[in-house]
Amino acid sequence: MSELQLDVLKSKYPLLTPMMACEELFWLNPLATGLAADSTAAPEAMFTAEDVEAVEARLQHFRPYLKKVFPQTEAADGLVESPLKEIPEMHKILAGEADKKVEGRLLLKCDSMLPISGSIKARGGFHEILKLAETIALREGMLQLTDDYSILAEPRFRELFSKYSVAVGSTGNLGLSIGIMSAQLGFHVTIHMSADARQWKKDMLREKGAIVVEYPDDYQKAVAEGRKAAANDPMCHFVDDEGSADLFLGYATAARRLDFQLRELDVTVDEEHPLFVYLPCGVGGGPGGVAFGLKLLYGDNVHCFFAEPTHAPCMALGMMTGLHNEIACSDIGLDGKTAADGLAVGRASRLVGKIMEDKLDGVFTVEDDKLYHLLTKLADSEGIYIEPSACAGFPGVMALQDQKDYLDRMGLTGNMSQATHIVWATGGSMVPEAEMQSYYNKGKTL
Numbered sequence: 001m002s003e004l005q006l007d008v009l010k011s012k013y014p015l016l017t018p019m020m021a022c023e024e025l026f027w028l029n030p031l032a033t034g035l036a037a038d039s040t041a042a043p044e045a046m047f048t049a050e051d052v053e054a055v056e057a058r059l060q061h062f063r064p065y066l067k068k069v070f071p072q073t074e075a076a077d078g079l080v081e082s083p084l085k086e087i088p089e090m091h092k093i094l095a096g097e098a099d100k101k102v103e104g105r106l107l108l109k110c111d112s113m114l115p116i117s118g119s120i121k122a123r124g125g126f127h128e129i130l131k132l133a134e135t136i137a138l139r140e141g142m143l144q145l146t147d148d149y150s151i152l153a154e155p156r157f158r159e160l161f162s163k164y165s166v167a168v169g170s171t172g173n174l175g176l177s178i179g180i181m182s183a184q185l186g187f188h189v190t191i192h193m194s195a196d197a198r199q200w201k202k203d204m205l206r207e208k209g210a211i212v213v214e215y216p217d218d219y220q221k222a223v224a225e226g227r228k229a230a231a232n233d234p235m236c237h238f239v240d241d242e243g244s245a246d247l248f249l250g251y252a253t254a255a256r257r258l259d260f261q262l263r264e265l266d267v268t269v270d271e272e273h274p275l276f277v278y279l280p281c282g283v284g285g286g287p288g289g290v291a292f293g294l295k296l297l298y299g300d301n302v303h304c305f306f307a308e309p310t311h312a313p314c315m316a317l318g319m320m321t322g323l324h325n326e327i328a329c330s331d332i333g334l335d336g337k338t339a340a341d342g343l344a345v346g347r348a349s350r351l352v353g354k355i356m357e358d359k360l361d362g363v364f365t366v367e368d369d370k371l372y373h374l375l376t377k378l379a380d381s382e383g384i385y386i387e388p389s390a391c392a393g394f395p396g397v398m399a400l401q402d403q404k405d406y407l408d409r410m411g412l413t414g415n416m417s418q419a420t421h422i423v424w425a426t427g428g429s430m431v432p433e434a435e436m437q438s439y440y441n442k443g444k445t446l
Helices: 003-012 016-020 049-069 088-098 121-139 149-153 155-161 173-185 199-208 219-231 245-252 254-264 285-301 314-321 368-382 394-400 404-409 413-418 433-445
Strands: 026-028 084-086 105-110 165-170 188-193 211-214 236-239 275-280 302-309 362-366 420-425
Touching: 003 016, 016 314, 026 314, 026 394, 049 121, 049 149, 049 245, 049 254, 049 285, 084 254, 088 105, 088 368, 088 394, 121 155, 121 173, 121 236, 121 245, 121 285, 149 155, 155 173, 165 173, 165 219, 173 188, 173 199, 188 199, 188 219, 199 211, 219 236, 245 254, 245 285, 254 285, 275 285, 275 394, 285 302, 302 314, 302 394, 314 362, 362 368, 362 394, 368 394, 368 433, 394 420, 404 413
Parallel strands: 105 420, 165 188, 165 236, 188 211, 275 302, 275 420, 302 362
Antiparallel strands: 026 362, 084 105
């Protein structure tokens, strides 16, 4: 991008200046928050509620298989789901540190505890690979939709799937979910990993039987190389983290499950009881899918915000400028380097930003040191350990309190005492103990 083009963008979007200086910011989406000249300019719907329901039906079919091959899912009868927890002590800490009142309830959606691969990526990643296996088995006449899917654990199916391979580019957590599920089914799987990926994730994937190809470059390079390798092999399925509908819709199934959990906690979501959800964002697929599912369910009564590192705010950049995946963080001089490895993405999904154009309320950015500090505070106050990137949602709860004009304009001010805030903890339970201790210790020093 030329200096002239950048100057034009800066004059049009004043928040680009603090963004380029790696300062924290809070961007409100004019199309979703009544700030746009024509806020009715909604993009054409790409997916429907029926699409999400079809994915949920497929995942229900696979429950007997998952229960059979992954003992950790037995108690939930093969359902891959995470707890929703109220965190009152962390609520007090956030309010105390910010010296302001946070009305309503604060909950943590613990996707950090999702069984098998321990992150939000289990939702979309598992769905894409399970759908691939189903498609192949149906095509070969070895499976009927009316079958008990536990038969997929039989050696004949592993032999069938061993003729195929799977490839994906990842900073870590998507690679884990794709690698673990693909290897379990019998696919040959290659994970192309960027320099940001943690070593323990690479080690774990190799232990599970995946091939890990490492690059000294960023996430985009890993994805590009994975795509290139797969394109030369007709028997290889490439999981496209930058634009996969199967990933996106897998994430979207989180909404109805969350609704059930909220009802169990006696949480109402309606006009008088608004719901605010804070989702860490990398390329955008996971948070985008979850937000899409929530908007289908709750409409204007849910308000979704993405959280990004100050050094890699690709979704904020793409949505603010309307350029989406046509602009990268490197174009405005950002290095994309962050301790939040799952969020170390320089260019947003070509799919998600456009879907979120009129649905996402805003994006805020967070400095790395805050992530470690919050990790330690959550561990001390609630006994819950999550990885640094999973802490990115917490600052949004506090930053929202300063958005008085937004709250007034959206008719929310009088209802905040009855609001519910959900911070989405995207990963952490798979982190080795020594690694987690080093995160915790770093947070203590801050």
